[in-house]
Amino acid sequence: PRRIFSGIQPTGVPHLGNYLGALRSWLELQQADAAASAPEHAAAGAAASGPAGSTHVFFSIVGLHALTVPQAGKQLRRERRAMLRCLLAIGIDPARCTLFHQEQVPEHAELAWILNCLTSVGKLNRMTTWKGKLATLRGTDAAAGEPEMEQMNLGLYAYPVLQAADILLYRATHVPVGEDQLQHLELARDIAHGFNRQYKTSLFPAPAHIITPTKRVLSLRDPAQKMSKSAPDASSRLLLTDSPAEVRYKLKRAVTDSERELVYDPAERPGVSNLLLMLSSLRGTTPEHEVAALNAAGGGAGRLKEATTEAVVEALQPIQAALRRLDDDPGYVDEVERSGRERARAEARRTMAAVRQLVGFG
Ligand code: AQP
Numbered sequence: 477p478r479r480i481f482s483g484i485q486p487t488g489v490p491h492l493g494n495y496l497g498a499l500r501s502w503l504e505l506q507q508a509d510a511a512a513s514a515p516e517h518a519a520a521g522a523a524a525s526g527p528a529g530s531t532h533v534f535f536s537i538v539g540l541h542a543l544t545v546p547q548a549g550k551q552l553r554r555e556r557r558a559m560l561r562c563l564l565a566i567g568i569d570p571a572r573c574t575l576f577h578q579e580q581v582p583e584h585a586e587l588a589w590i591l592n593c594l595t596s597v598g599k600l601n602r603m604t605t606w607k608g609k610l611a612t613l614r615g616t617d618a619a620a621g622e623p624e625m626e627q628m629n630l631g632l633y634a635y636p637v638l639q640a641a642d643i644l645l646y647r648a649t650h651v652p653v654g655e656d657q658l659q660h661l662e663l664a665r666d667i668a669h670g671f672n673r674q675y676k677t678s679l680f681p682a683p684a685h686i687i688t689p690t691k692r693v694l695s696l697r698d699p700a701q702k703m704s705k706s707a708p709d710a711s712s713r714l715l716l717t718d719s720p721a722e723v724r725y726k727l728k729r730a731v732t733d734s735e736r737e738l739v740y741d742p743a744e745r746p747g748v749s750n751l752l753l754m755l756s757s758l759r760g761t762t763p764e765h766e767v768a769a770l771n772a773a774g775g776g777a778g779r780l781k782e783a784t785t786e787a788v789v790e791a792l793q794p795i796q797a798a799l800r801r802l803d804d805d806p807g808y809v810d811e812v813e814r815s816g817r818e819r820a821r822a823e824a825r826r827t828m829a830a831v832r833q834l835v836g837f838g
Contacts, residue, residue, distance in 0.1 A: 481648035493693035493703035576816030583824035699746035
């Protein structure tokens with residue numbers, strides 16, 4: 477049976493990049509028969525992998541990862557809860573998946589330590605994501621030179637190993653990720669293989685990626701960077717909670733170009749292509765289809781921005797309505813947290829019992 481794991485950091489309201497690059501595919505994945513993860517099974521202690529042919533889906537809000545950049549405790553507490561509400565509002569259904577907060581399952585940190593001890597510094601040096609993140613935080617260009625490693629915290633450096641632990645703890649066979657995370661999944665496979673070899677076991681399956689159709693949504697202000705929750709300029713991203721006026725304002729200011737004819741060419745015209753990608757992803761069409769329609773209507777970035785605004789506002793409307801309904805039902809959100817924690821812990825304990833045995837702690 478397939479076991480799917482994916483996570484998102486509680487570092488702010490999800491943006492359109494998170495939504496199109498990851499969260500929308502979560503919705504499709506949970507449609508797979510996930511009966512095995514229904515709460516009553518967990519309560520009976522039988523949530524392992526379900527009947528043959530079923531899929532067990534784990535979605536995690538990964539608080540430990542959020543600590544890799546400076547966080548105020550009060551704010552993080554708010555963001556964790558806000559992220560859970562956003563996931564519920566987009567349609568993640570806790571009856572169809574195990575939805576939980578990573579840091580409420582201490583086995584993540586324990587397995588990460590064991591995997592740290594099997595991972596070379598050389599491998600982590602080859603990961604490019606922390607370089608980009610350091611550059612984003614400092615507002616410098618990632619390509620401008622190696623950021624100084626000296627000042628980087630060890631957590632940011634090693635977070636790909638924690639990610640591997642997140643995946644392996646649930647013995648995931650499939651991981652939906654954006655293109656920016658492929659390198660980390662490769663590392664997770666490497667680590668799984670290394671562990672299995674060292675301890676002469678087949679405990680960890682090699683996780684395969686499920687690549688999402690919308691690969692990379694770019695910053696509205698600097699199309700050389702991806703859209704990111706932590707970029708200093710708030711107008712670089714469209715949030716799931718943005719009002720129609722905010723969406724219109726941000727898209728009006730989006731960096732494009734002044735050529736009349738629209739062309740989908742991510743290398744030469746990244747700003748225009750980014751909007752075309754968003755527009756077509758939201759409408760379920762292709763960028764080429766949207767280009768043809770817009771050019772037939774006279775072309776130009778202004779027209780493209782108008783169409784994109786309309787599509788974004790329309791997509792956000794039901795999500796924001798669901799968020800308002802959740803505001804009225806905090807007890808439901810509490811219950812989702814509680815049951816997710818229990819179900820995830822039951823799975824994590826099972827894996828860790830095997831790991832402890834193998835490494836000699838059993
Ligand atoms: N711009 C993007 N385009 C497509 N997919 C994206 N993802 C993130 N940004 C884009 C995908 O969203 C999922 C969750 O990401 P995350 O919150 O765990 O961390 P991240 O990748 O570091 O995302 P952010 O928005 O840039 O957050 P911060 O700024 O806090 O680091 C992942 O599957 C990711 O691929």
